[in-house]
Amino acid sequence: MPYIDDARGAAGGSEDLSDAWGRVRRRLRAELGEDVFSSWFGRLECDGLAAGTARLSVPTRFLKSWIESHYADRVLAVFKAEHAAVSRVAFFVRGAVTREMPVAARPSEPATAPARAAAPVVARPRVADEARESTSEKAAAPDLADDSAANALDPRLTFSTFIVGRSNALAHAAADRIARHDGGAPLYNPLYLHAGVGLGKTHLMQAIAHEAQGRGKRVIYLTADRFMYGFVASLKAQTALAFKERLRGIDMLVIDDVQFLQGKSIQQEFGHTINALLDAGRQIVVAADRPPSDLEALDERVRSRLAGGLVVEMCPLDEELRSRILSMRIAAVQALHPAFEVPEAVVAYVARVIATNGRDLDGAVNRLLAHATLTGSPLTVETAEAAVRDLVRTRDPKRVKIEDIQKLVAGRYNVSRADLLSERRTAAVVKPRQIAMYLSKVLTLRSLPEIGRRFGGRDHTTVLHAVRKIEKAVGDDPALNEEVELLKRMLQE
Numbered sequence: 001m002p003y004i005d006d007a008r009g010a011a012g013g014s015e016d017l018s019d020a021w022g023r024v025r026r027r028l029r030a031e032l033g034e035d036v037f038s039s040w041f042g043r044l045e046c047d048g049l050a051a052g053t054a055r056l057s058v059p060t061r062f063l064k065s066w067i068e069s070h071y072a073d074r075v076l077a078v079f080k081a082e083h084a085a086v087s088r089v090a091f092f093v094r095g096a097v098t099r100e101m102p103v104a105a106r107p108s109e110p111a112t113a114p115a116r117a118a119a120p121v122v123a124r125p126r127v128a129d130e131a132r133e134s135t136s137e138k139a140a141a142p143d144l145a146d147d148s149a150a151n152a153l154d155p156r157l158t159f160s161t162f163i164v165g166r167s168n169a170l171a172h173a174a175a176d177r178i179a180r181h182d183g184g185a186p187l188y189n190p191l192y193l194h195a196g197v198g199l200g201k202t203h204l205m206q207a208i209a210h211e212a213q214g215r216g217k218r219v220i221y222l223t224a225d226r227f228m229y230g231f232v233a234s235l236k237a238q239t240a241l242a243f244k245e246r247l248r249g250i251d252m253l254v255i256d257d258v259q260f261l262q263g264k265s266i267q268q269e270f271g272h273t274i275n276a277l278l279d280a281g282r283q284i285v286v287a288a289d290r291p292p293s294d295l296e297a298l299d300e301r302v303r304s305r306l307a308g309g310l311v312v313e314m315c316p317l318d319e320e321l322r323s324r325i326l327s328m329r330i331a332a333v334q335a336l337h338p339a340f341e342v343p344e345a346v347v348a349y350v351a352r353v354i355a356t357n358g359r360d361l362d363g364a365v366n367r368l369l370a371h372a373t374l375t376g377s378p379l380t381v382e383t384a385e386a387a388v389r390d391l392v393r394t395r396d397p398k399r400v401k402i403e404d405i406q407k408l409v410a411g412r413y414n415v416s417r418a419d420l421l422s423e424r425r426t427a428a429v430v431k432p433r434q435i436a437m438y439l440s441k442v443l444t445l446r447s448l449p450e451i452g453r454r455f456g457g458r459d460h461t462t463v464l465h466a467v468r469k470i471e472k473a474v475g476d477d478p479a480l481n482e483e484v485e486l487l488k489r490m491l492q493e
């Protein structure tokens with residue numbers, strides 16, 4: 001069970017918290033839009049409630065600090081509205097070992113699915129606990145000088161537990177070839193995997209690292225934020241040279257979530273590291289949530305080097321693959337809970353309705369287990385439907401393009417798209433232009449400078465001004481609010 005010390009009596013315990021958490025997620029998704037929600041909150045889990053504080057966890061420090069600085073108040077307000085016992089929210093980074101089962105998922109032990117190994121992940125003993133923020137900072141520099149890489153990988157994320165289907169066959173084949181490649185120049189260098197949230201990138205990346213390590217290769221697996229913290233900490237500790245040497249003296253660098261690389265000097269260092277490794281014929285494997293050309297924060301030269309090997313997209317999991325992943329997860333749970341019975345029809349139902357990603361499939365199995373354990377009654381399609389309701393999305397998130405926003409807004413306000421990009425400053429053009437910029441910010445993952453470029457080469461401060469202005473205007477003017485909401489819906493359909 002999640003730890004609920006004060007809420008048990010008043011709020012009805014874990015089921016209540018779990019329901020509230022489902023509603024919090026749904027409201028955040030509705031309020032912030034699918035893109036923002038899945039970028040920042042897709043991996044947020046509620047681990048419990050104690051002394052009025054809801055404990056929320058994310059897999060990386062970067063996500064933690066971003067959510068804390070941009071969304072903490074909003075999350076708190078929504079949580080308070082949905083659960084009377086919540087008066088505070090606290091964010092944590094899930095550690096490889098200390099990770100708790102998510103809220104609806106802990107009727108009994110243990111996690112049913114490979115928890116994402118959020119921890120530093122390489123060259124670091126598995127006792128790593130990223131929740132110990134301040135102390136782990138200091139430990140970052142020496143971590144990379146330690147050679148116990150294998151210990152830090154999640155032992156469950158291997159090729160043997162990775163299920164291959166149409167959507168990931170190419171990525172799997174390339175990963176497999178690279179991991180088993182012995183001797184000679186690397187085959188595809190770098191291998192760049194990209195996919196939306198929860199489609200198996202980390203699993204495949206860790207599988208490569210496991211396999212190559214097992215073959216005696218010196219491998220480092222890092223998340224981008226781990227790279228950043230490691231580098232910054234080594235600079236502080238004046239061990240930057242050792243850090244660089246350590247990174248460059250390996251056979252394979254596996255680096256996850258590169259879309260999070262931030263900061264000029266860090267990017268430069270990343271670029272140098274990539275170049276040095278590629279030039280020395282060492283294998284690099286990179287994963288991100290977008291193709292290299294969309295890594296706007298990265299220097300053009302680094303982007304083109306990343307794109308210079310094999311770039312493979314992992315597509316959404318099809319129903320057949322989802323069903324096989326579910327069956328495997330259920331079998332893993334049954335090894336520990338032999339009484340946990342899931343009829344074929346329930347597996348088929350869940351595989352059909354949870355069309356999003358592997359993480360939601362894990363969540364569904366956890367909820368089924370919670371339901372079965374708490375009620376003691378057999379699972380049916382009806383009870384499964386209630387148990388996984390909060391995970392079901394009516395449709396897949398759609399990627400909205402700035403161009404589509406411009407076309408729709410221009411059409412709606414009787415101006416041309418060229419007007420929106422022009423220098424014209426008449427009210428008839430300025431308002432739709434600002435609305436289009438605002439929608440570009442809230443519906444796409446584009447940065448302010450990129451949006452500025454797409455609107456006739458404007459400065460990012462102009463975009464920021466437009467975003468703030470429309471944000472305020474929709475708050476003050478219900479008619480405009482409705483108008484903007486309608487445009488959002490039309491774009492997302």
Ligand SMILES: Nc1ncnc2c1ncn2[C@@H]1O[C@H](COP(=O)(O)OP(=O)(O)OP(=O)(O)O)[C@@H](O)[C@H]1O
Nearest residue numbers: 113161162163196197198199200201202203358359
């Ligand atoms: N083909 C697969 N076979 C088995 N498990 C899978 C597969 N694809 C995804 N999963 C499982 O789904 C969950 C999410 O996958 P993973 O963490 O690798 O996603 P990701 O693409 O790295 O997501 P993110 O963008 O959030 O980092 C994990 O538990 C993973 O084991």
